[in-house]
Amino acid sequence: MTSSSPEKLASSTQSPFIVSAPGKVIIFGEHSAVYGQPAIAAALSLRCYLLVSPNDNDRITLEFPDIKLNHSWNKHDIPFEAIKSLVKLDDKGRPKVTEELVPEISDKLSPLLENIESKMHHTACFCFLYLYSNLVSQETPGMKFVVRSTLPIGAGLGSSASTSVCLASALAVLGNWVTKASFSHDEPATDKDAEELEFIDQWSLIGEKCFHGNPSGIDNAVATHGGAVMFQRNVGADNQPSVRTNIRNFPELKLLLTNTTVPRSTAKLVGGVGELTKRYPTIFKDVLNSMGNLSVEAHDIMTTSKFGELEQKKLQDLINVNHGLLVALGVSHPSLEQVKIIGDKFNIGATKLTGAGGGGCAITLVNANVDETELKKAMDEFSQHGFECFDTSLGGKGVGALYSEDISNADLFSTELFCGYRDRHEIEQALGIANNNEWRFW
Numbered sequence: 001m002t003s004s005s006p007e008k009l010a011s012s013t014q015s016p017f018i019v020s021a022p023g024k025v026i027i028f029g030e031h032s033a034v035y036g037q038p039a040i041a042a043a044l045s046l047r048c049y050l051l052v053s054p055n056d057n058d059r060i061t062l063e064f065p066d067i068k069l070n071h072s073w074n075k076h077d078i079p080f081e082a083i084k085s086l087v088k089l090d091d092k093g094r095p096k097v098t099e100e101l102v103p104e105i106s107d108k109l110s111p112l113l114e115n116i117e118s119k120m121h122h123t124a125c126f127c128f129l130y131l132y133s134n135l136v137s138q139e140t141p142g143m144k145f146v147v148r149s150t151l152p153i154g155a156g157l158g159s160s161a162s163t164s165v166c167l168a169s170a171l172a173v174l175g176n177w178v179t180k181a182s183f184s185h186d187e188p189a190t191d192k193d194a195e196e197l198e199f200i201d202q203w204s205l206i207g208e209k210c211f212h213g214n215p216s217g218i219d220n221a222v223a224t225h226g227g228a229v230m231f232q233r234n235v236g237a238d239n240q241p242s243v244r245t246n247i248r249n250f251p252e253l254k255l256l257l258t259n260t261t262v263p264r265s266t267a268k269l270v271g272g273v274g275e276l277t278k279r280y281p282t283i284f285k286d287v288l289n290s291m292g293n294l295s296v297e298a299h300d301i302m303t304t305s306k307f308g309e310l311e312q313k314k315l316q317d318l319i320n321v322n323h324g325l326l327v328a329l330g331v332s333h334p335s336l337e338q339v340k341i342i343g344d345k346f347n348i349g350a351t352k353l354t355g356a357g358g359g360g361c362a363i364t365l366v367n368a369n370v371d372e373t374e375l376k377k378a379m380d381e382f383s384q385h386g387f388e389c390f391d392t393s394l395g396g397k398g399v400g401a402l403y404s405e406d407i408s409n410a411d412l413f414s415t416e417l418f419c420g421y422r423d424r425h426e427i428e429q430a431l432g433i434a435n436n437n438e439w440r441f442w
């Protein structure tokens, strides 16, 4: 790997910056996406934020208060040389992503993870170190990395992917593999930026592999690029990239997002589906194919030139079928069925689980002419069960950055304040992309 010049590094690392990436809602095709079937997802207004600021010594510090993680390493303990010798370069001289995590790199990092007992902390530190040692060189000074998210963690809304995109983009900036984000909210990206986004997307997929084992890539694709997409993983042996098709005129869908608050792990759920499909390949081949057909049909409906009540009704049919197929894959949960029962009882619309399932969130595509009193009754009953409803919007911006040199309010980059926001509203108010015109995008 070529090392970057110290002058360039100095300019990119001296002042603090924040990166942010959105969560996502999978509308059709979770799990089947892992097996190369098309799926549809949109970026969510809930986001992850990562503050990067210089440390006054050679330490690399992680402060992830959402998961109560605080850990640091001495920069000189990172085996940069050994890892660099294992990293291949692409045709532009940048570190090249591999199909799978490289076991020798994981082995070289394992002594740095020895004292970390919690599984969640271990995974988060492993993800960070894997990306750090691939993307950053030993000339980069010690830095502090602080993550805050307005997303519920482990609830099906892509909290791992948005964290991974934040880490990949920040480390790509520190490694000088991408330039500063420069576009304001409404400006279109240039070809160069599209290429840099691709780099971030690819490395965030490596981060997702550290979190999940076998991700399709849909979550990090949406967190990187934003908007709404139809995504199809390439599962062939031809090394071709996955296909991401932007859905430009994504219809204004009224979606109610309900978090059962039942914790679960995407890695375990994806693993469970893997075992089932291996045990009964002929049965599940057809289930997965049906899920793919359903996404294609939904895409045709969503992109029709005249989206009206009839099209909304058809999407609701497909939501119900998709949920049934996910039940067949064994990834529902009594709490998710409860959300569906309550939604159906008050006739508010069609409900399915979203993300990996097993708890976490459900979406309801609310009827166009919903009776608002019935909707309120359903939401009251959700809260009686301890479920939490979110007021969110879909299809927003992908990964972006906020630079201290562009902002007069230095407080935004104070680690203490960043860690101290009490809830998602305070985070949104201080940092939200809608509240700060200085956010820049690639």
Ligand SMILES: Nc1ncnc2c1ncn2[C@@H]1O[C@H](COP(=O)(O)OP(=O)(O)OP(=O)(O)O)[C@@H](O)[C@H]1O
Pocket: 048, 064, 066, 067, 120, 123, 124, 147, 148, 149, 152, 153, 154, 155, 156, 157, 158, 159, 160, 161, 163, 211, 212, 219, 264, 265, 266, 267, 354, 355, 356, 357
């Ligand atoms: N704010 C955060 N701070 C630190 N780590 C986080 C944060 N958000 C997510 N993570 C990491 O992501 C893991 C949760 O990822 P997981 O894939 O299981 O759920 P999810 O991404 O929320 O849901 P889904 O994959 O179904 O969309 C956590 O265990 C943690 O390691």
Ligand SMILES: C[C@@](O)(CCO)CC(=O)[O-]
Pocket: 026, 029, 030, 031, 032, 033, 034, 156, 158, 214, 215, 216, 217, 218, 219, 266, 270, 355, 356
């Ligand atoms: C369950 C899954 O399909 C979606 C998780 O948000 C896994 C993946 O596609 O990586």
Ligand SMILES: [Mg+2]
Pocket: 158, 159, 160, 161, 219, 266
């Ligand atoms: Mg995840």
